[in-house]
Amino acid sequence: xxxxxxxxxxxxxxxxxxxxxxxxxxxxxxxxxxxxxxxxxxxxxxxxxxxxxxxxxxxxxxxxxxxxxxxxxxxxxxxxxxxxxxxxxxxxxxxxxxxxxxxxxxxxxxxx
Amino acid sequence: xxxxxxxxxxxxxxxxxxxxxxxxxxxxxxxxxxxxxxxxxxxxxxxxxxxxxxxxxxxxxxxxxxxxxxxxxxxxxxxxxxxxxxxxxxxxxxxxxxxxxxxxxxxxxxxxxx
Numbered sequence: 366x367x368x369x370x371x372x373x374x375x376x377x378x379x380x381x382x383x384x385x386x387x388x389x390x391x392x393x394x395x396x397x398x399x400x401x402x403x404x405x406x407x408x409x410x411x412x413x414x415x416x417x418x419x420x421x422x423x424x425x426x427x428x429x430x431x432x433x434x435x436x437x438x439x440x441x442x443x444x445x446x447x448x449x450x451x452x453x454x455x456x457x458x459x460x461x462x463x464x465x466x467x468x469x470x471x472x473x474x475x476x477x
Numbered sequence: 478x479x480x481x482x483x484x485x486x487x488x489x490x491x492x493x494x495x496x497x498x499x500x501x502x503x504x505x506x507x508x509x510x511x512x513x514x515x516x517x518x519x520x521x522x523x524x525x526x527x528x529x530x531x532x533x534x535x536x537x538x539x540x541x542x543x544x545x546x547x548x549x550x551x552x553x554x555x556x557x558x559x560x561x562x563x564x565x566x567x568x569x570x571x572x573x574x575x576x577x578x579x580x581x582x583x584x585x586x587x588x589x590x591x
Binding site: 369374397399401406407408409410411414416455459464465467468469470 | 481483486517518519520521522525535565567569577579580581582583584585587
């Protein structure tokens with residue numbers, strides 16, 4: 366079985382500041398990891414994914430994430446927050462059975 | 478444009494009534510999924526289907542039913558047996574349900590039962 370923990374259900378940053386959204390996972394098999402973004406009353410959009418290979422993954426809108434096996438983490442970062450980044454972010458792991466397990470989500474607020 | 482459509486966007490029902498949520502995709506994907514989203518709980522898998530005429534229960538299937546008669550369509554029925562049906566429902570699809578491909582999501586249906 367797999368699980369995902371997102372530390373911090375709400376994160377607030379100032380425009381231009383670093384964004385760091387935390388994700389820790391557990392998986393009984395080598396994981397595939399995903400970050401999705403959801404804007405209000407909309408579906409989820411893929412930001413980036415890690416499958417194999419390079420542990421630093423770059424995604425859309427300037428986001429990136431680093432897979433750290435020793436820490437079972439896949440934290441999402443962006444060097445400089447923009448107002449349009451305000452949304453809810455979900456980390457997900459695909460483990461045994463090919464099903465996605467989602468974290469509880471982190472709502473990012475960006476202050477002007 | 479290829480994508481996933483869900484209708485309606487907002488749905489209101491009285492307690493005790495069954496209601497069916499529509500999900501259609503024109504991506505030619507084999508696999509389709511239904512998730513329920515509640516505040517602070519992320520997404521939880523209700524049902525999934527990896528091929529036409531076949532589907533499996535997810536983590537919270539009780540009180541729900543599905544059908545997969547066509548590749549493009551995967552409707553979800555919320556029955557009166559579902560104790561707390563008010564939620565945001567998301568449909569998704571992926572190429573095959575295998576491997577590392579991502580899931581593509583529809584815009585969701587917000588169901589309110591009173």
